[in-house]
Amino acid sequence: MNILLRATKIAVAAALLAGLSTASMAKEKVYKWKLATTWGPTLSPFIDAPTNMAKMVEEMSNGRLVIEVDAVNKHKSALGILDMVKGGQYDMGHSASYYWKGKDIDTLPFTTMPFGMTAPEQYAWFYHGGGMALMQKAYAKHKVLSFPGGNTGNQMGGWFRKEIKTLDDLKGLNMRIPGFAGEVLAKLGLTVINIAPGELYTSLERGTIDALEWVGPGMDISMGFHKVAPYYYTGWHEPATELQFLVNEKEFNKLPKDLQDILITAMRVSSYDMYIQNYHMSSEAWSEIATQYPNIKIKTFPKPIMDAMKKANDELLIEMAKTSPLLKEVLDSQKAYQKKVRVWTEMSDYLYLKDNL
Amino acid sequence: MNILLRATKIAVAAALLAGLSTASMAKEKVYKWKLATTWGPTLSPFIDAPTNMAKMVEEMSNGRLVIEVDAVNKHKSALGILDMVKGGQYDMGHSASYYWKGKDIDTLPFTTMPFGMTAPEQYAWFYHGGGMALMQKAYAKHKVLSFPGGNTGNQMGGWFRKEIKTLDDLKGLNMRIPGFAGEVLAKLGLTVINIAPGELYTSLERGTIDALEWVGPGMDISMGFHKVAPYYYTGWHEPATELQFLVNEKEFNKLPKDLQDILITAMRVSSYDMYIQNYHMSSEAWSEIATQYPNIKIKTFPKPIMDAMKKANDELLIEMAKTSPLLKEVLDSQKAYQKKVRVWTEMSDYLYLKDNL
Numbered sequence: 001m002n003i004l005l006r007a008t009k010i011a012v013a014a015a016l017l018a019g020l021s022t023a024s025m026a027k028e029k030v031y032k033w034k035l036a037t038t039w040g041p042t043l044s045p046f047i048d049a050p051t052n053m054a055k056m057v058e059e060m061s062n063g064r065l066v067i068e069v070d071a072v073n074k075h076k077s078a079l080g081i082l083d084m085v086k087g088g089q090y091d092m093g094h095s096a097s098y099y100w101k102g103k104d105i106d107t108l109p110f111t112t113m114p115f116g117m118t119a120p121e122q123y124a125w126f127y128h129g130g131g132m133a134l135m136q137k138a139y140a141k142h143k144v145l146s147f148p149g150g151n152t153g154n155q156m157g158g159w160f161r162k163e164i165k166t167l168d169d170l171k172g173l174n175m176r177i178p179g180f181a182g183e184v185l186a187k188l189g190l191t192v193i194n195i196a197p198g199e200l201y202t203s204l205e206r207g208t209i210d211a212l213e214w215v216g217p218g219m220d221i222s223m224g225f226h227k228v229a230p231y232y233y234t235g236w237h238e239p240a241t242e243l244q245f246l247v248n249e250k251e252f253n254k255l256p257k258d259l260q261d262i263l264i265t266a267m268r269v270s271s272y273d274m275y276i277q278n279y280h281m282s283s284e285a286w287s288e289i290a291t292q293y294p295n296i297k298i299k300t301f302p303k304p305i306m307d308a309m310k311k312a313n314d315e316l317l318i319e320m321a322k323t324s325p326l327l328k329e330v331l332d333s334q335k336a337y338q339k340k341v342r343v344w345t346e347m348s349d350y351l352y353l354k355d356n357l
Numbered sequence: 358m359n360i361l362l363r364a365t366k367i368a369v370a371a372a373l374l375a376g377l378s379t380a381s382m383a384k385e386k387v388y389k390w391k392l393a394t395t396w397g398p399t400l401s402p403f404i405d406a407p408t409n410m411a412k413m414v415e416e417m418s419n420g421r422l423v424i425e426v427d428a429v430n431k432h433k434s435a436l437g438i439l440d441m442v443k444g445g446q447y448d449m450g451h452s453a454s455y456y457w458k459g460k461d462i463d464t465l466p467f468t469t470m471p472f473g474m475t476a477p478e479q480y481a482w483f484y485h486g487g488g489m490a491l492m493q494k495a496y497a498k499h500k501v502l503s504f505p506g507g508n509t510g511n512q513m514g515g516w517f518r519k520e521i522k523t524l525d526d527l528k529g530l531n532m533r534i535p536g537f538a539g540e541v542l543a544k545l546g547l548t549v550i551n552i553a554p555g556e557l558y559t560s561l562e563r564g565t566i567d568a569l570e571w572v573g574p575g576m577d578i579s580m581g582f583h584k585v586a587p588y589y590y591t592g593w594h595e596p597a598t599e600l601q602f603l604v605n606e607k608e609f610n611k612l613p614k615d616l617q618d619i620l621i622t623a624m625r626v627s628s629y630d631m632y633i634q635n636y637h638m639s640s641e642a643w644s645e646i647a648t649q650y651p652n653i654k655i656k657t658f659p660k661p662i663m664d665a666m667k668k669a670n671d672e673l674l675i676e677m678a679k680t681s682p683l684l685k686e687v688l689d690s691q692k693a694y695q696k697k698v699r700v701w702t703e704m705s706d707y708l709y710l711k712d713n714l
Contacts, residue, residue, distance in 0.1 A: 056622055060417055062615040115713055118706050119477070120510070120636050127630070128637035153477070154705035216705065234708045258419040262619075265413055269626040273484070279477050280485035283701040290700075300708055342714065343647075344640040348511035348573065349475055350710045351591045351657050356472055357703050 031255060033067045035092035036085070038078045038099065041071035045218070045277045049150035049243060050094040053270040060262045065255070067092065082107075085246045086142045093246040094149055097135075098179055106138040106326045109334060110146070112155075112241040114181055114313045116334060119151045119240040119275055121341045126242075129337040134330050145252055147267045149243035150274025153282065157233035157301065158213035159204065159225040164233070167305055176200060176212040180316070181237035187312035188305075197223075204228050213237070217289060218281030226289045226296055234300045236309060243274070388612060390424045392449035393442070395435045395456065398428035402575070402634045406507035406600060407451040410627040417619045422612070424449065439464075442603045443499045450603040451506055454492075455536055463495040463683045466691060467503070469512075469598040471538055471670045473691065476508045476597040476632055478698045483599075486694040491687050502609055504624045506600035507631025510639065514590035514658065515570035516561065516582040521590070524662055533557060533569040537673070538594035544669035545662075554580075561585050570594070574646060575638030583646045583653055591657045593666060600631070 035054065039046040047069075054067040070090070072078045081093035082100050098111040110131075117125060125131040126148055139146045158177065164170060171189035175182075182192040195203050195212075203209045205228040214220045216235075226232070245267045252260065289296060301309070321328040392411065396403040404426075411424035427447070429435045438450035439457050455468040467488075474482060482488040483505055496503040515534065521527060528546035532539075539549040552560050552569075560566045562585040571577045573592075583589070602624045609617065646653060658666070678685040 056618070059618040060615060060622060062613075118709070120633060123633045124637040124640065127633055154709050156704070217701070234704060236709065236712070239706075239709055239713075256419075258417060261413070261416040265417060265622060265626055269622055269629070272626070272629040276477060276480045276484055279698070279701070280481040282705070283481065283698040286701050286704065287697050298704055300712065303712075306712055340644050341636070341640040342710075344574070344636070344643050345710065346714050347513070347591060347643065347655055348639070349596075350707070350714070352475070352511050352593065352596055353699075353702065353707045355593070355657065355660075355663055357699065357707070 028064065030063065031065045031259065033065065033091040033251070035067050035069045035094060036075050036077070036081055036090040037069060037071055037093070038081055038095040039072060041073060043071075043219075045150070045274050045281060046094075046243065047071060048277065049270050049274040050092075050245070052273060053245070053266045056266040056270065057262055060266065061259055065259045065262065069094075082142065082144065082246060085248050086144055088248055088250070091248050091251045093244075095244060095246070096241065097146070097244045101180070104138070104142075105320060105324050106330070108180065108320075108327070109330045110135050110138070110242065110244065112238045113317075113331075113334065114184055114237040114239075115310055116239055117338050117341070118345065119153050119242075121338065121345060122151070122240045122242060123148070123272075124341060125334060125337045129341075130333055131337075134326075134333060138326060138330070139246070143249045145247040145249050147245040147247070147264070148271040149245040149267065150271045150278075151243070152215055152219075152238070152241040152278050153275060154216070155235045155238040155241055156213075156216045156220070157235045157237065158211050159220070159229035160211040160231040160233060160299075161204070161207065161229045162210065163231050163297075163299065164301060164305065166302070167308055170305065173211060174209045176203070176209050177237075178213075181213070183316055184237070184309055184312045187316070188308055201225065201228070215241075216278070216282045217286035218278050218284070221285040221289060226293050230293075230296050231299050232296055234298065236301065236306065242271070245271075385421065387420065388422045388616065390422065390448040390608070392424050392426050392451060393432050393434070393438055393447040394426060394428055394450070395438055395452040396429060398430060400576075402507070402631050402638060403451075403600065404428060405634065406627050406631040407449075407602070409630060410602070410623045413623040413627065414619055417623065418616055422616045422619065426451075439499065439501065439603060442605050443501055445605055445607070448605050448608045450601075452601060452603070453598065454503070454601045458537070461495070461499075462677060462681055463687070465537065465677075465684070466687045467492050467495070467599065467601065469595045470674075470688075470691065471541060471594040471596075472667055473596055474695050474698070475702065476510050476599075478695065478702060479508070479597045479599060480505070480629075481698060482691065482694045486698075487690055488694075491683075491690060495683060495687070496603070500606045502604040502606050504602040504604070504621070505628040506602040506624065507628045507635075508600070509572055509576075509595070509598040509635050510632060511573070512592045512595040512598055513570070513573045513577070514592045514594065515568050516577070516586035517568040517588040517590060517656075518561070518564065518586045519567065520588050520654075520656065521658060521662065523659070524665055527662065530568060531566045533560070533566050534594075535570075538570070540673055541594070541666055541669045544673070545665055558582065558585070572598075573635070573639045574643035575635050575641070578642040578646060583650050587650075587653050588656050589653055591655065593658065593663065599628070602628075 037050050050069045054069050057065050079099050081095040084090045085093040096111045097107045101108040135146050174191050174193050176193050176195050186192050201224050321331055394407050407426045411426050414422050436456050438452035441447045442450040453468045454464045458465040492503050531548050531550050533550050533552050543549050558581050
């Protein structure tokens with residue numbers, strides 16, 4: 001073989017290899033994303049959902065999609081997650097949809113609703129009952145994609161310094177309970193007070209507030225409320241609080257298909273995982289609290305109070321639904337789904353548990 | 358540039374590219390796997406769990422791990438899944454762990470236990486209460502890895518032609534109810550009959566059997582039992598039936614780390630997904646049955662019957678636990694976890710549902 005022919009052959013081989021390699025190298029492009037959360041860096045299990053999601057994405061993509069999770073101490077904007085993802089300062093966010101109901105009322109019902117669905121019921125609504133399509137519709141105007149981001153399970157109704165026996169006991173009570181549930185209770189005569197988390201314990205201890213709502217034993221235990229308020233009421237207002245992943249649509253569309261699939265799957269599994277994690281944490285924490293503080297009483301609001309809360313809730317929802325056709329569509333969809341699925345919940349887990357407590 | 362130098366430069370470039378390309382190409386190796394299931398090709402949602410898992414794996418790996426799902430009509434060995442995965446005829450399997458309790462009693466409790474945990478409780482036990490480690494321990498002797506593979510949720514107690522009011526009504530009753538639950542009922546005087554699924558409807562219609570247990574409305578509806586047996590009893594024997602993925606350990610270890618991560622994540626999400634899918638299917642199916650057959654009655658076994666079943670169940674478990682220290686360890690772990698977590702289930706979902714049925 002003369003040297004010219006050899007050089008040509010090598011050139012052809014090199015070109016072939018270059019072609020292959022370019023394709024491979026293009027695929028090996030590393031995407032570096034940033035995610036902003038509402039939560040502090042140690043607020044387990046909320047912070048674990050985005051952290052675990054990012055870890056899974058990095059491992060499954062072999063380092064091709066790396067998501068840096070910024071806790072609230074970094075970006076200082078706990079309730080600005082939607083704005084930052086929408087504006088492109090962050091590629092992703094992790095928060096709760098109901099935090100921006102003041103800006104866009106349509107986003108409210110994707111977290112949880114008083115007297116609404118339990119966690120499995122709500123996941124069934126999201127994934128098989130039209131919930132996902134409605135949520136995408138609500139966020140389309142922001143050019144943001146949205147996904148379930150982890151469920152707390154049923155939240156407790158709150159810590160009370162005194163037992164609540166009648167509707168009169170609620171009147172004039174100072175309670176920290178934010179959001180829509182606070183509006184419901186305000187209709188029953190409570191004074192809803194907004195207090196920063198860091199001051200909650202002292203406020204409850206000193207009687208500045210008579211009651212407060214946080215999450216459930218798993219997250220309440222480190223706040224210490226059980227040391228100063230002996231009545232722990234069961235929940236009615238947040239039966240299945242689903243956090244949320246937000247993704248900037250333009251940035252999502254830039255990802256190759258396999259990285260999009262990896263991201264979607266990691267968000268989905270980490271949201272289920274948080275539900276299970278908090279179930280475990282709540283079980284462990286309540287066991288610890290009950291052992292160390294045996295005087296704490298689990299109470300359920302008496303029926304007349306529950307009925308009054310339901311009535312106030314229904315009235316507020318009817319008013320709210322008038323303000324947006326999409327909100328009405330979502331609330332109607334949830335109501336219809338819940339009516340059907342609750343029959344199955346009763347036949348299956350409820351009647352089983354009734355005989356096995 | 359003389360031609361020799363040019364050739365050398367090209368050769369160096371080619372070598373560099375070849376180096377890069379070899380690395381990329383090695384990573385691009387395609388793994389073709391086969392998975393055997395116990396289920397028929399249309400048995401939704403059971404068959405959907407491995408099918409969805411395989412689809413997710415293929416998409417996330419960009420076609421580098423392709424898993425062919427063989428339904429039972431292909432391999433003809435519904436209950437031989439463990440053996441085939443162990444022997445390497447299949448890389449993976451999808452079945453239910455309690456199917457091979459006759460071969461290895463240690464594998465029994467990873468599916469569900471009578472009077473045992475509900476789905477969220479059981480997932481919490483698997484992922485946070487030591488369940489996964491115990492399951493790996495039970496399967497280590499087979500050199501098989503095992504993972505949750507989809508939950509049915511609470512199964513119904515079965516379709517009965519006549520109402521069961523007393524323990525005497527159970528005596529001599531012919532019932533199709535396989536597995537451990539059948540052993541419990543046999544202790545109460547039932548005659549447990551094994552009948553092929555295809556003959557169940559006719560057997561129930563003609564009275565060859567008086568009762569049968571299948572799954573729940575979502576899967577029962579296509580069998581048509583509601584047309585011939587008007588009593589539908591709530592469940593006690595399979596409160597959270599978890600199917601199972603099995604993976605041949607040697608084949609798993611041959612996969613690059615990122616494909617292992619993709620596989621594990623896809624199995625995890627598809628198992629949660631099946632739980633939610635069956636929740637939805639059961640809700641829809643029951644609504645349809647109840648509308649079309651309003652005479653069907655939902656019944657719960659009276660307390661004396663339930664107590665007798667619990668007693669028989671406890672006695673059988675104590676006997677079984679004597680046969681294997683590992684089985685005893687697993688049963689003790691489940692019992693201790695259930696005792697603690699059930700308190701939280703009562704405080705949260707149960708008391709909430711009580712006021713919201």
